[in-house]
Amino acid sequence: MKIDLEAERKEILNRYKILIQACKRRLEKGDKEIIRKAFEVAVEAHKEMRRKSGEPYIYHPIAVAQICAEEIGLGATGIVCALLHDTVEDTEITLDDVTGLFGEKVAQIINGLTKISGVIDNTSSIQAENFRKVLLTMSEDIRVILIKLADRLHNMRTLEHMKREKQMKIASETLFLYAPLAHRLGLNNIKTELEDLGLKYTNSEGYYDIAVKLQETEPQRKRFVQKFIEPLKEILGEQGFTFKIFGRPKSIFSIYNKTKTKGVAFEEIYDLFAIRIVIDTPLEQEKSDCWKVYSIITDFYHPSPERLRDWISTPKSNGYESLHTTVMGPEGKWVEVQIRTVRMDELAEKGYAAHWKYKDSAADKESNLEGWLQRIREMLENPDPNALEFMDDFKLNLFSDELFAFTPKGDMKTLPVGATALDFAFEIHTKVGEQCIGAKVNFKLVPLSYEIKSGDQIEILTSNKQTPKEDWLGYVITAKAKSKIKSSLKEQRKKIAEEGREIMERKFYKNKLDFTLQNVNDFCQFLKIPSSQELFYRAALGNVDIKEIKEFVRFKNNPLKPSRKTVTPKIEQLVTNARGSSDMLVIGDDMQKLDYKLSPCCNPIPGDDVFGFITVGEGIKIHRVNCPNAIKLLSNYAYRVVKAKWLNDQMISFLAGIKIIGTDELGLVNNITKIISNENNINMRSIKFDTDDGLFEGTIMIYVHDTKHLNHLMDILKKVKGVTKVERIDEKA
Numbered sequence: 135m136k137i138d139l140e141a142e143r144k145e146i147l148n149r150y151k152i153l154i155q156a157c158k159r160r161l162e163k164g165d166k167e168i169i170r171k172a173f174e175v176a177v178e179a180h181k182e183m184r185r186k187s188g189e190p191y192i193y194h195p196i197a198v199a200q201i202c203a204e205e206i207g208l209g210a211t212g213i214v215c216a217l218l219h220d221t222v223e224d225t226e227i228t229l230d231d232v233t234g235l236f237g238e239k240v241a242q243i244i245n246g247l248t249k250i251s252g253v254i255d256n257t258s259s260i261q262a263e264n265f266r267k268v269l270l271t272m273s274e275d276i277r278v279i280l281i282k283l284a285d286r287l288h289n290m291r292t293l294e295h296m297k298r299e300k301q302m303k304i305a306s307e308t309l310f311l312y313a314p315l316a317h318r319l320g321l322n323n324i325k326t327e328l329e330d331l332g333l334k335y336t337n338s339e340g341y342y343d344i345a346v347k348l349q350e351t352e353p354q355r356k357r358f359v360q361k362f363i364e365p366l367k368e369i370l371g372e373q374g375f376t377f378k379i380f381g382r383p384k385s386i387f388s389i390y391n392k393t394k395t396k397g398v399a400f401e402e403i404y405d406l407f408a409i410r411i412v413i414d415t416p417l418e419q420e421k422s423d424c425w426k427v428y429s430i431i432t433d434f435y436h437p438s439p440e441r442l443r444d445w446i447s448t449p450k451s452n453g454y455e456s457l458h459t460t461v462m463g464p465e466g467k468w469v470e471v472q473i474r475t476v477r478m479d480e481l482a483e484k485g486y487a488a489h490w491k492y493k494d495s496a497a498d499k500e501s502n503l504e505g506w507l508q509r510i511r512e513m514l515e516n517p518d519p520n521a522l523e524f525m526d527d528f529k530l531n532l533f534s535d536e537l538f539a540f541t542p543k544g545d546m547k548t549l550p551v552g553a554t555a556l557d558f559a560f561e562i563h564t565k566v567g568e569q570c571i572g573a574k575v576n577f578k579l580v581p582l583s584y585e586i587k588s589g590d591q592i593e594i595l596t597s598n599k600q601t602p603k604e605d606w607l608g609y610v611i612t613a614k615a616k617s618k619i620k621s622s623l624k625e626q627r628k629k630i631a632e633e634g635r636e637i638m639e640r641k642f643y644k645n646k647l648d649f650t651l652q653n654v655n656d657f658c659q660f661l662k663i664p665s666s667q668e669l670f671y672r673a674a675l676g677n678v679d680i681k682e683i684k685e686f687v688r689f690k691n692n693p694l695k696p697s698r699k700t701v702t703p704k705i706e707q708l709v710t711n712a713r714g715s716s717d718m719l720v721i722g723d724d725m726q727k728l729d730y731k732l733s734p735c736c737n738p739i740p741g742d743d744v745f746g747f748i749t750v751g752e753g754i755k756i757h758r759v760n761c762p763n764a765i766k767l768l769s770n771y772a773y774r775v776v777k778a779k780w781l782n783d784q785m786i787s788f789l790a791g792i793k794i795i796g797t798d799e800l801g802l803v804n805n806i807t808k809i810i811s812n813e814n815n816i817n818m819r820s821i822k823f824d825t826d827d828g829l830f831e832g833t834i835m836i837y838v839h840d841t842k843h844l845n846h847l848m849d850i851l852k853k854v855k856g857v858t859k860v861e862r863i864d865e866k867a
């Protein structure tokens with residue numbers, strides 16, 4: 135294909151003009167010139183480069199800048215940085231050049247962006263470490279992460295040009311890291327789009343299934359929304375409100391999740407959309423006007439008492455403000471209604487970036503953001519940063535929803551949902567946590583493991599005889615409590631080990647063994663105990679047998695005798711052997727040669743898209759790429775993932791499960807079993823039927839050869855009279 139360079143040049147300029155249009159409102163004197171300069175530098179730097187799609191590379195930084203301007207609302211510095219974000223990493227331009235041309239601040243942000251991408255593009259590194267890096271950089275300047283999110287969004291929008299493996303990896307990482315980050319920063323639009331795109335590439339079947347159904351049902355939904363809002367429009371107008379009212383569909387990702395977590399079908403989800411009312415009202419009247427609207431709506435439609443959410447009096451920690459209620463609409467359908475002001479709406483869609491626009495009014499929210507960044511810094515300073523555990527804690531603490539609880543004096547503490555009384559104790563003070571023996575919640579005595587509910591008032595009971603116990607780790611979920619308990623346990627262990635050391639010394643002496651470092655270490659190795667401290671600890675608890683010492687003495691005197699050690703082949707070695715020269719693991723043949731198992735979490739069978747995962751003690755496990763655990767595995771342990779494919783011409787059978795739902799027709803069970811047993815080459819392993827009030831549900835576990843074989847059988851079963859649904863199930867029955 136011949137490239138028309140002149141046409142491309144025009145298109146680049148055209149896109150630039152659209153960008154300037156988008157940020158015009160926010161620009162101050164001199165801003166346009168500096169953006170123009172950044173644009174020219176970027177065009178020149180990327181001029182020889184093209185994207186995977188074949189387009190000029192510069193389209194990408196322009197698009198990222200466009201997102202920053204339009205969807206995040208960044209100012210000139212942010213736009214300049216977005217235009218330059220890939221220059222230092224991918225072109226001749228150095229950080230010094232950037233400093234010289236655009237100053238210290240821009241260079242600092244570009245440096246942050248370069249650091250993040252340098253880490254993330256390295257496929258062999260651990261995701262958790264990346265995460266830490268991202269957050270560390272973020273706490274320097276929030277714009278780094280905002281631009282990074284825009285960069286990721288554009289890459290997700292153009293992901294179709296990448297190879298399948300790359301798509302999987304980038305999409306998994308997006309779901310695991312970037313979408314939660316966008317959520318935490320209150321960038322709702324970006325979060326939703328990242329999630330939808332993430333789902334599209336990690337599970338396209340699930341994605342399109344819902345997308346198509348949403349489209350098919352749209353006219354029907356529109357009619358309903360119309361019917362619902364018509365009378366409200368009239369009354370709100372009469373009352374003198376300036377407002378917008380409309381239906382807003384839920385995202386594909388959130389619908390998909392609902393079908394998965396609640397096990398309901400698409401057709402059964404009642405809140406596929408919400409009604410949103412956005413009123414234009416001065417700041418000082420916001421709260422009372424929103425409640426006025428609430429009162430008007432609930433005069434008209436009956437509200438569900440349990441489903442009122444007031445995030446105006448207490449905004450979410452990501453800044454979200456809104457009043458939600460669920461009312462009984464026409465046709466006996468529950469409908470969620472969201473009431474908010476123009477300001478709140480903009481904050482909800484654009485997050486913290488929009489706060490800058492409302493700076494005066496939102497001073498307290500600025501400090502909220504500051505507080506959040508402070509918590510990140512605290513967590514990053516955790517002295518024992520086992521990277522992975524750190525991330526789990528982190529996600530739990532900062533991305534989950536929060537609850538509020540009060541001290542007896544009425545001080546409010548914010549904790550993640552799921553936090554316990556013990557977490558609360560550590561939140562107050564480390565000493566209070568360590569000596570906690572129980573708590574009174576709303577004046578009632580509760581155990582340490584009590585799960586706090588929002589609004590609880592909690593009094594912690596302490597005793598100076600109390601010390602942290604091993605099982606406490608199971609009661610707490612905050613990173614703070616966990617790390618404090620761990621370090622206290624470590625302290626205790628150390629003390630116990632010191633006593634054990636004396637015991638060990640006596641035992642050695644009795645067996646005429648010198649208590650030398652060498653002997654102690656050899657003995658540890660002999661028992662396969664990781665450290666001498668661990669040995670002493672066990673000795674103190676009476677867990678080192680005198681027989682073991684005697685055996686060790688014998689072994690020492692005659693080391694040629696085979697010891698207790700056995701050689702276990704390294705799994706990595708086995709993988710290398712099995713792969714041969716290709717980098718693809720072929721499964722399905724020669725089961726003995728390679729230690730692999732089909733993972734019970736998703737029961738893969740030949741024909742499924744699969745990958746291998748190297749486990750710690752159980753060889754390689756084969757998972758389906760749409761396995762519920764796949765995202766976590768792929769993004770956290772990319773280095774342990776092995777590409778895998780099935781060998782075609784084999785006749786091994788694999789276990790698969792089918793669920794059949796229908797009406798309780800006479801002879802239905804008989805018909806089904808007959809079909810299965812008449813079918814060639816299928817063996818049933820188990821079959822289970824339940825009938826309940828005319829409804830019928832059956833679970834059948836069968837051995838099949840591949841997906842073709844299984845689908846064929848499912849098609850036949852669907853045709854049986856009385857059967858309404860046949861689906862494959864993942865769990866072993």
Ligand code: MN
Binds near residue numbers: 194219220285
């Ligand atoms: Mn980029």
